[in-house]
Amino acid sequence: MQKNITVIEGDGIGPEVTRQSVKILNAIAAQFNHTFNYTYHLMGAVAIDKTGNPLPDETIESCLNSDAVLFGAIGHPKYDNDPTAKVRPEQGLLKLRKSLQLFANIRPVNTYPALQHLAPLKAEKLEGVDFIIFRELTGGIYFGKKELSEDGTKASDDCVYTTPEIERIAHLAFQYAQKPERRKKLTLVDKANVLETSRLWRKVVQEISKQYPDVAVDYMFVDNASMQIMLNPKQFDIVLTENMFGDIISDEASVLSGSLGLLPSASVGTGTVLFEPIHGSYPQAAGKDIANPLGSILSAAMMLEHFGLSTEAALVREAVKWTLENGFVSKDIEPVNFYFTSTIGDLISDYV
Amino acid sequence: MQKNITVIEGDGIGPEVTRQSVKILNAIAAQFNHTFNYTYHLMGAVAIDKTGNPLPDETIESCLNSDAVLFGAIGHPKYDNDPTAKVRPEQGLLKLRKSLQLFANIRPVNTYPALQHLAPLKAEKLEGVDFIIFRELTGGIYFGKKELSEDGTKASDDCVYTTPEIERIAHLAFQYAQKPERRKKLTLVDKANVLETSRLWRKVVQEISKQYPDVAVDYMFVDNASMQIMLNPKQFDIVLTENMFGDIISDEASVLSGSLGLLPSASVGTGTVLFEPIHGSYPQAAGKDIANPLGSILSAAMMLEHFGLSTEAALVREAVKWTLENGFVSKDIEPVNFYFTSTIGDLISDYV
Ligand SMILES: CC(C)[C@H](C(=O)O)[C@@H](O)C(=O)O
């Protein structure tokens, strides 16, 4: 099999974790006789520094012409604390999501026995936790009209949703819920007691659910959901939600796994699919070879799965599990006797 | 001392928990020679049923003419799953917040040793947790323009903030942070890497912070905050945030206490202050005498404090602690050997 992959290393720890994934993809390619062609492009703070633009046109072009995108991380503190900055790294990612129409961000939430001691929750809460969050990614308040009054004393962000935007991700989520390995339950998270957009979500999902009679649906207000994720995370199977609520609850849910550093995600749409760890650019760790590469490596495994290479994906996951069980872990997991980012990449690449 | 209190029992378990508070306020009044006059008014689903209006004008009038409002709970499932309902209970509460200009909702987050076994978090995470969330309550996406297109396929909610709206609650939060019992740290939770309104919040808070040089300020994105509340809740002292983010993270934070049922809140503004438990109307339990009255009772204690009656407030809190330590607890805490709502009210009223 031959695949073209655009690699966007991005900011902070993005480059060093992404390089481990590429190393492992190469090992897989050698082992199973595939050809992966990589094209490297810029996005984020690093792109602003080099070109003035957080998402140069070549990057978009390359992504559109690739089979998949492997992305690292985005963001730099120098922009975060400057509310007046006109250009910011995150604009690059948001524009890329829109350009590739990546309307659904899929984040599996699993727990790893070897990491349970790191999670803030009691062990009995964590056993059997296994759900997937479907976060809408190209609509809502992220992409509505933003305004700042001339005199700078009034700001607004518009949250907009249309029926087709809700339908396409709802169908995707319902179809996932029907998969043999799932428990056929879908929870819509919204704030329908306050928001007009949430009421539209609820109406559309109620309608669509009729086409999936084997999937049980429930509706939960986002404030309640933020409690339920901690109080009883086992109740969830497929969680469907809009962009901003998804941003918040999927990061919240990441604490169940014991480390944000090993959660992967896929953003899918109408064409090219993008894979990225859910962690951020973690600038304090950049260049130190101490970041956890597993989020990126498991994202690469999702990419292999997406290419139809299930055996290869399973092998990468097995290797990851082996490192965790044998203590070949990064500093976030084992602050004293830790292994370097690049060493973990080497170990997994040797294993596969 | 003489005080006029408007009592709004509201929906679901609202009436039965509020009645315990009134019982205890009466015991306090008798003991300390105060006069509390109660005027009862309608709001919520019960008001819709009786008057067609979730917030009758008499209710607003009465609140404006009172020293404080004691409120129970709001909401009914028959409206939640009907996205087309034109009148909904929650509109009553939102309109009351606006009418009384209750711009700040203050929610203390504490842990109780006697309840630690109920919290999903490991004990070592909970020790020493003590923070207060200041949630803006009369602005943002809750109150911006809401639209549904004629054909029902497009919905929008506008999120708007102005500098004065941010300033007034920011000053309140900074002043709290300076209190002798606080740790002089303020965390602004926003999403300044995406939202224009969040950038305005960050700019205004940066400005105002100069007037409070003894308060350390940090800025946290809401997705990160939703993790940090679980990973390291001790880091927080005063948390300041906008309306929707506050709704989500304050409910999330409630799990730290071991039971949502015992968290109180105060909503303050330019005049009359409103006190309410943070739990909802919990319709499944309504009328069964099994709800936890402590959220309401501790809200009544906050009201006494607000009246300047610190000794009285401390006595109510001591009585609450005594019930918890002696196992006089409701069904949410002790599913088998539980005490009835009204019995707990009697016990506390006898104690004070
Ligand atoms: C970097 C930021 C714009 C982004 C988001 O909020 O979508 C990130 O938090 C994420 O979840 O991918």
Ligand SMILES: CC(C)[C@H](C(=O)O)[C@@H](O)C(=O)O
């Ligand atoms: C009932 C609802 C409108 C309300 C809110 O979202 O503000 C509630 O959740 C709260 O937090 O007081």
